[in-house]
Amino acid sequence: MSATTTKDLLTIEGLGHVYEGKHRHEAIGRLDFTVPEGAFVSIVGPSGCGKTTMLRCLSGLMRPSRGRVLLAGEPVDGVPRDLALVFQDYSRSLFPWRTVASNIAFVLDRRTVGPEARQERIAEVLEAVGLTGAADKYPWQLSGGMQQRVAIARALAYRPSILLMDEPFASVDAQTRAELEDLMLDVRRRFGMTILFVTHDIDESVYLADRVLVLSKSPSTVVDTLEVDLPGPRDQVATREEEAFVHLRSTIARMIRDQSTRRA
Numbered sequence: 001m002s003a004t005t006t007k008d009l010l011t012i013e014g015l016g017h018v019y020e021g022k023h024r025h026e027a028i029g030r031l032d033f034t035v036p037e038g039a040f041v042s043i044v045g046p047s048g049c050g051k052t053t054m055l056r057c058l059s060g061l062m063r064p065s066r067g068r069v070l071l072a073g074e075p076v077d078g079v080p081r082d083l084a085l086v087f088q089d090y091s092r093s094l095f096p097w098r099t100v101a102s103n104i105a106f107v108l109d110r111r112t113v114g115p116e117a118r119q120e121r122i123a124e125v126l127e128a129v130g131l132t133g134a135a136d137k138y139p140w141q142l143s144g145g146m147q148q149r150v151a152i153a154r155a156l157a158y159r160p161s162i163l164l165m166d167e168p169f170a171s172v173d174a175q176t177r178a179e180l181e182d183l184m185l186d187v188r189r190r191f192g193m194t195i196l197f198v199t200h201d202i203d204e205s206v207y208l209a210d211r212v213l214v215l216s217k218s219p220s221t222v223v224d225t226l227e228v229d230l231p232g233p234r235d236q237v238a239t240r241e242e243e244a245f246v247h248l249r250s251t252i253a254r255m256i257r258d259q260s261t262r263r264a
């Protein structure tokens, strides 16, 4: 990622959000940051600091109380066509009565993707997530990790320019999580999209990203933006032993601890 040659795909300007009502709560104070095209940016912060609220605003699912979000220079007002979301809860994001192929086909626009192209696209994304052969299975016949692979395949199928992921691997076991992390690195290399990845796991945030954004406690602001300069390709064992990795991980952990213990 180079600041001189890469243009920003996402621009967040003065974003703030207050949940109104009986239990009025200012979730986001003020966020200003940009995401370069093709970057992998992780977002971490103390529990309840407004990460999901921020993703809802960035994806156009929710209108922020203040500020604006620009995707490729256009204000986000409603969910943009070339934006995909992957959530933690894969079991609720897939239709249990549809096969894997049908879950993926569902998001493809029939006007622009004809039947033949649809089959090719489904085969391509299933191969990309290591699920060739699972097209006719139902989600409930698959493990949790495999279901999350289907959710990722579905997101890839309509070729988004940006993928927003909200703690996508929080509900799977450690080994599956490591496999899914490596899958994301692979998918990113192959499809070249921009990825914004919210996680509670500091190691994961560093392992995957070019850049880690650390948020303060709620109402959140950006505490710091750390560039991740690690030799590639990343490796689950060797990368985590790198001095730069260990240093970044403790710097971020300290920042989050300081935020969590900070008085309101």
Ligand SMILES: Nc1ncnc2c1ncn2[C@@H]1O[C@H](COP(=O)(O)OP(=O)(O)OP(=O)(O)O)[C@@H](O)[C@H]1O
Pocket: 019, 023, 025, 026, 027, 046, 047, 048, 049, 050, 051, 052, 053, 054, 218
């Ligand atoms: N619909 C809502 N109405 C009122 N308050 C809300 C609503 N949704 C979230 N909040 C509050 O806003 C704050 C931020 O919530 P959000 O889920 O965005 O944080 P988060 O950083 O994603 O949380 P976590 O670390 O638990 O994943 C929390 O205090 C939460 O209770």
